[in-house]
Amino acid sequence: MKGERTRQSILERAVDLASLEGLEGLTIGRLADELKMSKSGLFAHFGSKEELQLATIDTAAERYIAEIFRPALAEPRGYPRLLAVCRAWLSYVRRGVFPGGCFFAAASFEFDSRPGVVRDRVRKMMDEWIHALEKAVRMAQDEGHLSPDVDPADLAFELNALFFGANFAFYLRNDTEATNRAERAVIARLEALRV
Amino acid sequence: MKGERTRQSILERAVDLASLEGLEGLTIGRLADELKMSKSGLFAHFGSKEELQLATIDTAAERYIAEIFRPALAEPRGYPRLLAVCRAWLSYVRRGVFPGGCFFAAASFEFDSRPGVVRDRVRKMMDEWIHALEKAVRMAQDEGHLSPDVDPADLAFELNALFFGANFAFYLRNDTEATNRAERAVIARLEALRV
DNA sequence: CATTAAAACGAACGTTCGTGCTATTTTTCA
């Protein structure tokens, strides 16, 4: 009972720290210090650093879903919901939901060439994300809101690229216009496909 | 004399290693092992890990420029050269010029929220890259090949996003269609702006 | 060929990493 609460608070911190320092730069000692716990006490919750990393990814996924999907599901399916997902993504960058920028963009580039269970988990999450985007596109087509000619996988690829590009320009280049550029591009692309 | 040659071979290895493990994951001991050198002998070339990281970034930049710009400069300025840069970028992903995927995409996401001279160097390089892209766009406009209505910064943002998106899909998701999707999107966007 | 400077080495420093024990404290529940 108590353990579960502690575990959750450890993971919330771990997510923030990992978004700043990377999943590999995430360190048990530093995490314990920040939480005023002993290394071993914290460690006991996970049994290995790898398990901590996996649990951190899962916790970040919950935050991601809560920020991106939950609000969009309130919109009617089809074009409005698709647009809501896009807007939610850009708002999530602007608001700095993760202090070091999108957790999954960072983890994706950190682990894209590092075989192992951590990479597998990141990849699984990103596969699900892209498939969810494709599904949103397909629904907009099914509702007759969007041209049936566009390949959902292609459009999902493009939208995701604009999101990651906004994250890059915003956090590395401090381009305060980044999310606006991305939003204009998204809307132009979607409006052109609207039927 | 000899030292300069050694230094260069160290840096070439360092670039490859850093593209796989990250600039922070790049380790002097591991690098020395791979090159069958002593840690201290290698270390003496740089004086600190930070200096090694900076030199590694510069070496990666040379490879980047050689792969992306050099071939494009052979094309006539304007639309052909702009398109050549885009094609060069996607080819550079497909051919795995860096074994762990684009060095600068990885470094950008690794250091986007980590103040310090390393971040500053990565940012400087990426600023130059984006400005070069904007310049290519502006030249295409000046030549009368591309609509003057589009903001070069906006278009450069979009193109770069598609490149990074291709790198992401190719290396993390093993989407072999990634570079084709990106190429289709690039061409569709540019053709629509052609005058 | 001898001299000198440059380059590489091996050993050690203090620190931090992840992990394994054992003991102690805190929480839970009959």
Added chain:
DNA sequence: TGAAAAATAGCACGAACGTTCGTTTTAATG
């Protein structure tokens, strides 16, 4: 309230980290 269980702390470990040092090997030069 007291026994059992869960959670946390303390301490130690071997390995790896970046870095420093004095020494030895190699290369360049008169």
